[in-house]
Amino acid sequence: MPMDTTFAAQTLHCYPPAPALRGLVSHYWLSRDGGGDRHRVLPDGCVDLVLRLRDGDGAWQAFGTSTRPSDVPVEPGCVYFGIRFQPGQSRHFLPLPGRFLTDTAQPLARPADLSAERLAELIARPDPAFAVDRLLSRWLAGQPPQPRRLDGALALLSRAAPGVSVTALSARLNLSRRQLERDFLEWVGVPPKVFMGIRRSQQALALLSRPSPAAPLADIALAAGYTDQSHMTRELKRYLGVTPGAPRLPMHDVAFIQEQAGAPT
Numbered sequence: 001m002p003m004d005t006t007f008a009a010q011t012l013h014c015y016p017p018a019p020a021l022r023g024l025v026s027h028y029w030l031s032r033d034g035g036g037d038r039h040r041v042l043p044d045g046c047v048d049l050v051l052r053l054r055d056g057d058g059a060w061q062a063f064g065t066s067t068r069p070s071d072v073p074v075e076p077g078c079v080y081f082g083i084r085f086q087p088g089q090s091r092h093f094l095p096l097p098g099r100f101l102t103d104t105a106q107p108l109a110r111p112a113d114l115s116a117e118r119l120a121e122l123i124a125r126p127d128p129a130f131a132v133d134r135l136l137s138r139w140l141a142g143q144p145p146q147p148r149r150l151d152g153a154l155a156l157l158s159r160a161a162p163g164v165s166v167t168a169l170s171a172r173l174n175l176s177r178r179q180l181e182r183d184f185l186e187w188v189g190v191p192p193k194v195f196m197g198i199r200r201s202q203q204a205l206a207l208l209s210r211p212s213p214a215a216p217l218a219d220i221a222l223a224a225g226y227t228d229q230s231h232m233t234r235e236l237k238r239y240l241g242v243t244p245g246a247p248r249l250p251m252h253d254v255a256f257i258q259e260q261a262g263a264p265t
Contacts, residue, residue, distance in 0.1 A: 011031065011032075011033055012029050012030070012031050013029065013030045013031075013032075014027050014028070014029050015027060015028040015029070015030070015127065015128070015129035016028075016129070017129065017133055017136075018129075018130075018133040018137070020137065021133060021136060021137065022086075023086060023089070024085060024086055024089040024092055024093075024136075024140075024145065025083060025084070025085055025086065025089070025136065026046060026084040026085060026086050027084055028081070028082065028083055028084070028128070028129050028132060029081070029082045029084065030079075030080070030081050030082070030123060030128065031074070031079065031080045031081075032079050037074050038071040038072060038073055038074060039071065039072050039074050040069060040070075040071055041063075041066060041069065041070050041071070041072055042066075042069050042205075042239075042240055043065070043066045043067055043068065043069070043198045043201070043239050043240070044066075044198065044202060045065055045087040045188060045190070045195050045198050045199065046065065046084050046085055046086065046087055046090075047062060047063065047064055047065060047084075047085050047090035047094070047098060047101060047189070048062070048063040048082045048083065048084050048085070049061075049062050049063075049082065049083040049085070049090070049093070049094065049108075049111055049112075050062075050063055050080060050081070050082045050083075050105075051080070051081045051082070051114075051116060051119050051120075051123075052075075052078055052079075052080055053078060053079040053080070053081070053116070053120050053123075054075070054077060054078045054079075055077075056120065057116075058116030058117065058119065058120055059107065059116065060107065060108040060109070060110070060111055060114070060116060061105045061106065061107055061108065062090070062094055062096065062101055062105065062106050062108055062111070063101070063104075063105045064098060064100070064101025064102045064103060064104055064105070064106075064189050065087075065098055065101065065102050065103075065188060065189035065190050066102075066103055067102065067103055067190060067194060067198075067239070068103070068238070068239065068241070069239075069240055069241040079120075079123070081119060081123045081128070083132070083136075086154075087154055087188050087195070088148075088150050088151070088154055088184075088187045088188045089145075091187050092140065092143065092145045092146075093111060093112040093136070093139065094108065094111050094112070095108070095111070096108075097186050097187055098185075098186065098187045098188050098189030098190075099185050099186050099187075099189055101189055102189040102190060112135075112136060112139045113135075113138075113139055114135060114139075118135075119132070122135075148183065148187070149173065149175060149179075149183060150183040150184065150187050150188070152173055153169060153173055153175075153180060153183070153184075153192070154188075156169065156172060156173065157169065157195075157196070157199065161225060162196075162199060162200050162203050162223075162224055162225025163200075163225030163226070163227075164196070164225075166180065166181075166192045166193050166196070169192065180192055197235050197238070197239060198239050200224050200225045200226060200232075200235060201224075201235050201236055201239040201240050203223070203224040203225065204220060204221070204224040204226070204232055204235075204236060204244070205236070205240060207220045207223060207224060208220060208244055217229050217232070217244050217245075220232070220244070229244075232244060
């Protein structure tokens, strides 16, 4: 079942991928009614592949891992379809490593052999996810995913407490801190310390956006892996552009926080 959410004038529909793809793809998203407003994008450690369609013409762009909130223009009359990859997993589908995409977007001609014209036909269907799953699976059959040590780090982070340190993570993986940082920069697009900060901020945002009665801020900070409430406030402001008491906090893109799924091994 798709998951829908509304930001400003834009209704976004989320679709989960097939179980075989969930280690690589977080979800698909679709907007059929872009109203010419702007969409708030929050850092989540992921790369998005986005197809923009207008009057039958399509163009692909890869949006890299972001380290700050940004507002992306939504053009009137355009349809947008996105594939959100799990952290570090866009490498199986895109020609550019994560480090070339951080905080930017790059046009792509035909990523993963995805034809814009064919995708335009598929996303016109009520539930496009099944068809897109088949196209991505076909691509992977000819380009089998190659595991990296990074995958072990990401899988461990998905299970570890939010407050785990880079030093502790590298020690548990028997990697030097320098090598771990190189791998994260190359394929995720940010250093592990930044990725962990984004992950904590996601967790805090989800906890802060729960319906009342809300937990005390100090308790939320500890649950999200912060050392204290002031640490949470600093990181929320840095990565999400808000403070814990922001009155519009629930309006942020909580529905698009990627699920922490195990990376492929």
